[in-house]
Amino acid sequence: MKKYKLKNLDCASCASKIEDSLTKLDEVKFVTVNFATASMTIDTDDLEKVKNKILEVEPGVELEDSGEQETESPGNILSQNKWTIIKVLTGLVLLLAGLFFEDELHDTPYHIAEYIVFVAAYLVSGWGVIRMAVKNIVRGQVFNEHFLMTIATLGAFAIHQMPEAVAVMLFYIVGELFQDIAVNRSRRSIKSLLDLKPDHANLKTNGEVKTVSPEEVKIGDIILVRAGEKVPLDGIVTEGSSFVDTSALTGESVPRRVEKNDEILAGMINQSGLISIRVTKPFGESSISKILEMVENASAKKAETEKFITTFAKYYTPIVVFGSLLIAVLPPLFIEGATFSDWIYRALVVLVISCPCALVISIPLGYFGGIGGASKRGILVKGSNFLDALTQVKTVVFDKTGTLTKGEFKVSEIVPSNGFEEKTILEYAAYAEYNSNHPIAKSLIESYDREIDGARIGTVQEISGYGIRAWVDGHEIIVGNDKLLHKENIDHDRCDIEGTVVHVVIDRKYAGYIVISDTLKDDSIYAIEQLNKKGIKTVMLTGDNQHAAEAVAGKLNISEYFAELLPENKVEHIESMLNKNGKVAFVGDGINDAPVLARADVGIAMGALGSDAAIETADVVLMTDSPAKVAEAIHVARRTRKIVWQNIIFALLVKGAFIVLGIFGVATMWEAVFGDMGVALIAILNATRVLKTNEVDSRIE
Secondary structure, eight states, X not given: OXXXXXXXXXXXXXXXXXXXXXXXXXXXXXXXXXXXXXXXXXXXXOHHHHHHHHHHHSTTOEEEETTTOOOOOGGGHHHHTHHHHHHHHHHHHHHHHHHHHHHHTTTSTTOHHHHHHHHHHXXXXXXXXXXXXXXXXXXXXXXXXXXXXXXHHHHHHHTTOHHHHHHHHHHHHHHHHHHHHHHHHHHHHHHHHHTTSOOOEEEEETTEEEEEOGGGOOTTOEEEEOTTOBOOSOEEEEEOOEEEEOHHHHOOOSOEEEOTTOEEOTTOEEOSSOXXXXXXXXXXXXXXXXXXXXXXXXXXXXXXXXXXXXXXHHHHHHHHXXXXXXXXXXXXXXXXXXXXXXXXXXHHHHHHHTOOHHHHHHHHHHHHHHHHHHHHTTEEESOHHHHHHHHTEEEEEEESTTTTBOOOOEEEEEEEOTTOOHHXXXXXXXXXXXXXXXXXXXXXXXXXXXXXXXXXXEEEEEETTTEEEEEETTEEEEEEOHHHHHHTTOOOSOOOOSSEEEEEEETTEEEXXXXXXXXXXXXXXHHHHHHHHTTOXXXXXXXXXXXXXXXXXXXXXXXXXXXXXXXXXXXXXXXXXXXXXXXXXXXXXXXXXXXXXXXXXXXXXXXXXXXXXXXXXXXXXXXXXXXXXXXHHHHHHHHHHHXXXXXXXXXXXXXXXXXXXXXXXXXXXXXXXXXXXXXXXXXXXXXXXXXXXXXXXXXXX
């Protein structure tokens, strides 16, 4: 599997045609063409055959290695299009000269000078379109915009409407020029994310520092990051302290302070002091690599609207051609006084107006802009289909621990029973949980605050959904929830205890319980408030007991909650909600949330502290671990869909109106140009609005 750049790929329909044709080749195992980044990922045994097929389908498109092409500079837009600009200016001068001849020689309408000037202007401005139309016809691809433009303009010449024919071609390439600028603007907005990729790392070896590629650094190596440099790899700070700019990853503008033993992620920018970092992940698995991969691959997963428009364009163009033919032929045969020259002209006007460029270009661009805009806010959407799905979400289901709460558990109370002492209960609980990575286990070990002698620990048995059984100093220790006590038939005096509770049993005798407290995240209340304002139902699922769940749900004003759930119970609850009222989104962070994230209509993972399994499984990743980003993601999705539908409705209404005017002889070729390229340009510029990343306030569209 390798990635390539597609040079001169300038339209979404071209990308779709290339992908479709390559998929049919036996030598191609997998292929996806990304119009927004002008790239192709392919697994093939015969690259030469692939290149030939691309040239056959789209003659101007060239395949080149992804490392060969430099990012285009925004300041070079005019120089990159200088030949197009020269053609436009030359064509315009010749058109004005032709109009002068037509005015001066109006008594001799077929004067040779007039023809020479108009034909020259036509060939200068339209030769590229004619050449593409001929090549497509030779390859059997008749019905496309080049064919429509060529037939319409040659027909205009045939009925002596030469200025209009030249104007159509001239304004077509003007529209193509502005279209290219608009598309490149969107591409550069996405490519700006690629600038986050660190180009070097300062590797510390044997007391020396040398500059190497981030790919050469291994786990455990020490790297130095100076003020102003990007952090090249994920790791832990071993020396120094600094403020880092995290906006590239999280969308948050406030710098974050990092000190010794703090985690730091690739893509952050060191703003002040020198820091040393012990690398914890290779570059390919770093946070910034995953972000770039997600963003670049996102447009491969198309929304239903995109798929529909691509299919629509395939059938729409032939219908327009045959419809125009009927307009040209039938009225003169059946309407008294109607002339072929008049109705042929009207048919040609309809042909020009009917090009589907506005839809097939602006809609994919709108979705990709939405994905790019969301990524700048620290929200990674893995495909435009998921962006669409977010707009239909009616229920958001949250995991509790680590999602709505900080997951920073601390022992707040120890209640002994049956003559046991507090320190004994805490000691045995800490030893039993020593090998567990669960946040509650870590809180018990931290509270014990003594070195644990692993030799004292014997067999450890995890009882999924209940707790742990361990042998410590030969004693059987059971640590877990109230359900475990009932499962093991342990006598105890209290079941309903508010908060997160860990019960401790020593040699089958109830020793007491430990209360663990967890705090809400700073924006959890605001997050639920925003979703409630939108009329979205909120649900909380947790493995905690009923009282702890009730306390959190009450503080957050959550619509519904379910407590004491095993991972499989969470999946069952999600399945019961599906297909009832809109789509269901699940928000989680742990490894045990991966099955639920996969089962929900939209899986949303907490990316900063969430597990790799959750991030890989999810459809949307929140890089800040902020639940308020859920409402923001829905806001971006709705705004994107709104702009996409604005383009669809605007293009269809304007084209429909001009087609009617063209049939009745009101619209001329001049209006037809606006009905085609004018509408396309406006739609493209409207689509680029999605890239704006203004802060989202309390209003959710």
